[in-house]
Amino acid sequence: MSDESRKELVRLILEDPTLPLRLHEEAPGLVSEAARDRSLLRRLSQDPVLFSRLILGLEPTGYQEELLRLRDKRILVRWPRQSGKTRTLAIIAIWFSAFHADATTLIVAPSRRQSMILSDLIHQHINRIPGKIQKALFAKRQRTTIYLRNGSRIVALPNSEHLLRGYHANLIIADEAAFFRNDEAIFRHVLTPMLATTDGTLIVSSTPWGKNTLYYQYSNDQDWTQLHITWRQARDAGVYKPRFIKQIEKTRKTNPLTYRMEYEAEFTEEADTWLTQDLLAKAVDQNLEYTPFEKKAEGIYYLGVDLGERVDHSVIAALQLKKRHLHLVHMHRFPLGTGLASVIGYVKILRDRWHRITAAYVDITKHGDYIIQDLHRAGVPEAHGITFTQNNKQEMAQILRRRLREATLHIPYDRHTLDELNVERYQLTKTGKIALDHPPGTHDDRFWATALAAYAAE
Known part of the structure; x- marks a missing residue:
């Protein structure tokens, strides 16, 4: 392209705000030619919007x-x-x-x-x-x-x-x-x-x-x-x-x-939030990443298994114990409708791959002891059933919050998990107990899976 033609192309680019994007999409070779012009380069160096349109096509x-x-x-x-x-x-x-x-x-x-x-x-x-x-x-x-x-x-x-x-x-x-x-x-x-x-x-x-x-x-x-x-x-x-x-x-x-x-x-943020945003933000560990399901791992692990099926998700949370500190190293939420057999199989594979799972606390409120029996038969003798009551939900939630306040529970940056840990609300009952729940339209399955794992580690 001649210098004269290039200058004319640059003039059109600068005069017509719709041309840079069209050139990028339809004639990238002409973009490269135009970029050889020093006056256009000066303009690009001063105008990131033009740079976005002409050079990036955005x-x-x-x-x-x-x-x-x-x-x-x-x-x-x-x-x-x-x-x-x-x-x-x-x-x-x-x-x-x-x-x-x-x-x-x-x-x-x-x-x-x-x-x-x-x-x-x-x-x-x-x-x-x-x-x-x-x-x-x-x-x-x-x-x-x-x-x-x-x-x-x-x-x-x-x-x-x-x-x-x-x-x-x-x-x-x-x-x-x-x-x-x-x-x-x-x-x-x-x-x-x-x-x-x-x-x-x-x-x-x-x-x-x-x-x-x-x-x-x-x-x-x-x-x-x-x-x-x-x-x-x-x-x-x-x-x-x-x-x-x-x-x-x-x-x-x-x-x-x-x-x-x-x-x-x-x-x-609501005043009745059980785990506040500030408390959770302080627990985010920049060096912590989830351990993939496929990876073999060694250490001392505690699992929390919150069982759902149709209305709520089943969730598995894994905490690793290191020098009296707990680290959230695995979080898996199953799609709605996933059968309990798939959850049991997942726990079994984790146990086989990770050495060693010390305890797996499982929510049996809706399904009863037979889930624990199935886990034992599948080769997970560490499984222990927990029936959710107001008293033990309060105890588990208090353990989880205490760990966070003491800075002995570390979590990776995961917005889905952070959002669900932050979703739980509480109110005091007439008997002095704490009732915990989540707002309509939200899920707290990750919250209770993590609470179960922390409970297992006590």
């Missing part, structure tokens, strides 16, 4: 454009579920690294698995870049670290002080920051000092969870640029499909607390 919404164009140094993002937050953060990481030489972008999350979610999305976006441009930008790509030819890199890490120390960062994206167990140490003593010498940018995003966190403090700090939207902006931007909107409306009616937190992006 059309941001209005509120996503606002985040992409921000140049403030401290930004807090509080958006509802499925509103494109992770996608937008991934675009920022790629654009920033492409146009800032010798810069380090850190992706920090409550666990390695969570940081990998954003890192994997970054890789997916890079794969959308036309081949010639992609080769010109990137030198080496690994799952946790991406190296660019301009000397920059993108690194994904859990919020571990040990792993984070030693880095100097120009951009830090802290995702699901409300779940950083050690948030004071991480933000004040590790992440913020990293940015002091580079005058770098810190973007903090999360589901609003708990009020005893730095994320909550930052959300009320006028020195931070606040980007808060609700599900309505995402709906109006066409991000949500009609079926998802119906799900939101159903959640609003059946579970107002979840609706306000997940879709209004509000900090909220």
Whole structure:
């Protein structure tokens, strides 16, 4: 292509906001040609929205454009579920690294698995870049670290002080920051000092969870640029499909607390919650990951088996004992309608693969002792039946909460588990007992499976 033709192409790209996306989809070769023009490169370096459309082929919404164009140094993002937050953060990481030489972008999350979610999305976006441009930008790509030819890199890490120390960062994206167990140490003593010498940018995003966190403090700090939207902006931007909107409306009616937190992006929690959000957030261990069902493992394990079938899910929780501390290392929820024989088989296989399961406490309230007999015949002599009564439910729930308060129960970052542990409500009866239940439309099967396992470990 001649210089004159290239300049004309660039002029059209800059004048017609719909052309960059069409070119990316229909003529990626022309995108590569246009990117050879220095004036376009300067414009791309100043405009991440144009970069998103032309180089990545992604059309941001209005509120996503606002985040992409921000140049403030401290930004807090509080958006509802499925509103494109992770996608937008991934675009920022790629654009920033492409146009800032010798810069380090850190992706920090409550666990390695969570940081990998954003890192994997970054890789997916890079794969959308036309081949010639992609080769010109990137030198080496690994799952946790991406190296660019301009000397920059993108690194994904859990919020571990040990792993984070030693880095100097120009951009830090802290995702699901409300779940950083050690948030004071991480933000004040590790992440913020990293940015002091580079005058770098810190973007903090999360589901609003708990009020005893730095994320909550930052959300009320006028020195931070606040980007808060609700599900309505995402709906109006066409991000949500009609079926998802119906799900939101159903959640609003059946579970107002979840609706306000997940879709209004509000900090909220009922006063009668048994395990508070702050208590659970402090128990999240950034180094803890679930042990897969297929993996052989050794240690001292305690199982909790909450049996359901048609209305409730059957759930198996496994706690591993290490130096008087319990670690939630396995959580499996069966689909509704799964037969009890499948649950028994699952427990049997776990017992055969893991050395050693010391006790397996099983809810027999609906099914009786024959379940325990079947487990014994299947080769699980450690199975012990528990009939749920108000007294022993209170005892199990108190053990679970005591363990969390004493910081002797550690859980991985798993939003499904955290949500169900947080769902249980309590009230005092006239006899001075504690009655526990969950709101209509919610499930507490993971709560009771974990409580059974903790009870077995006593």
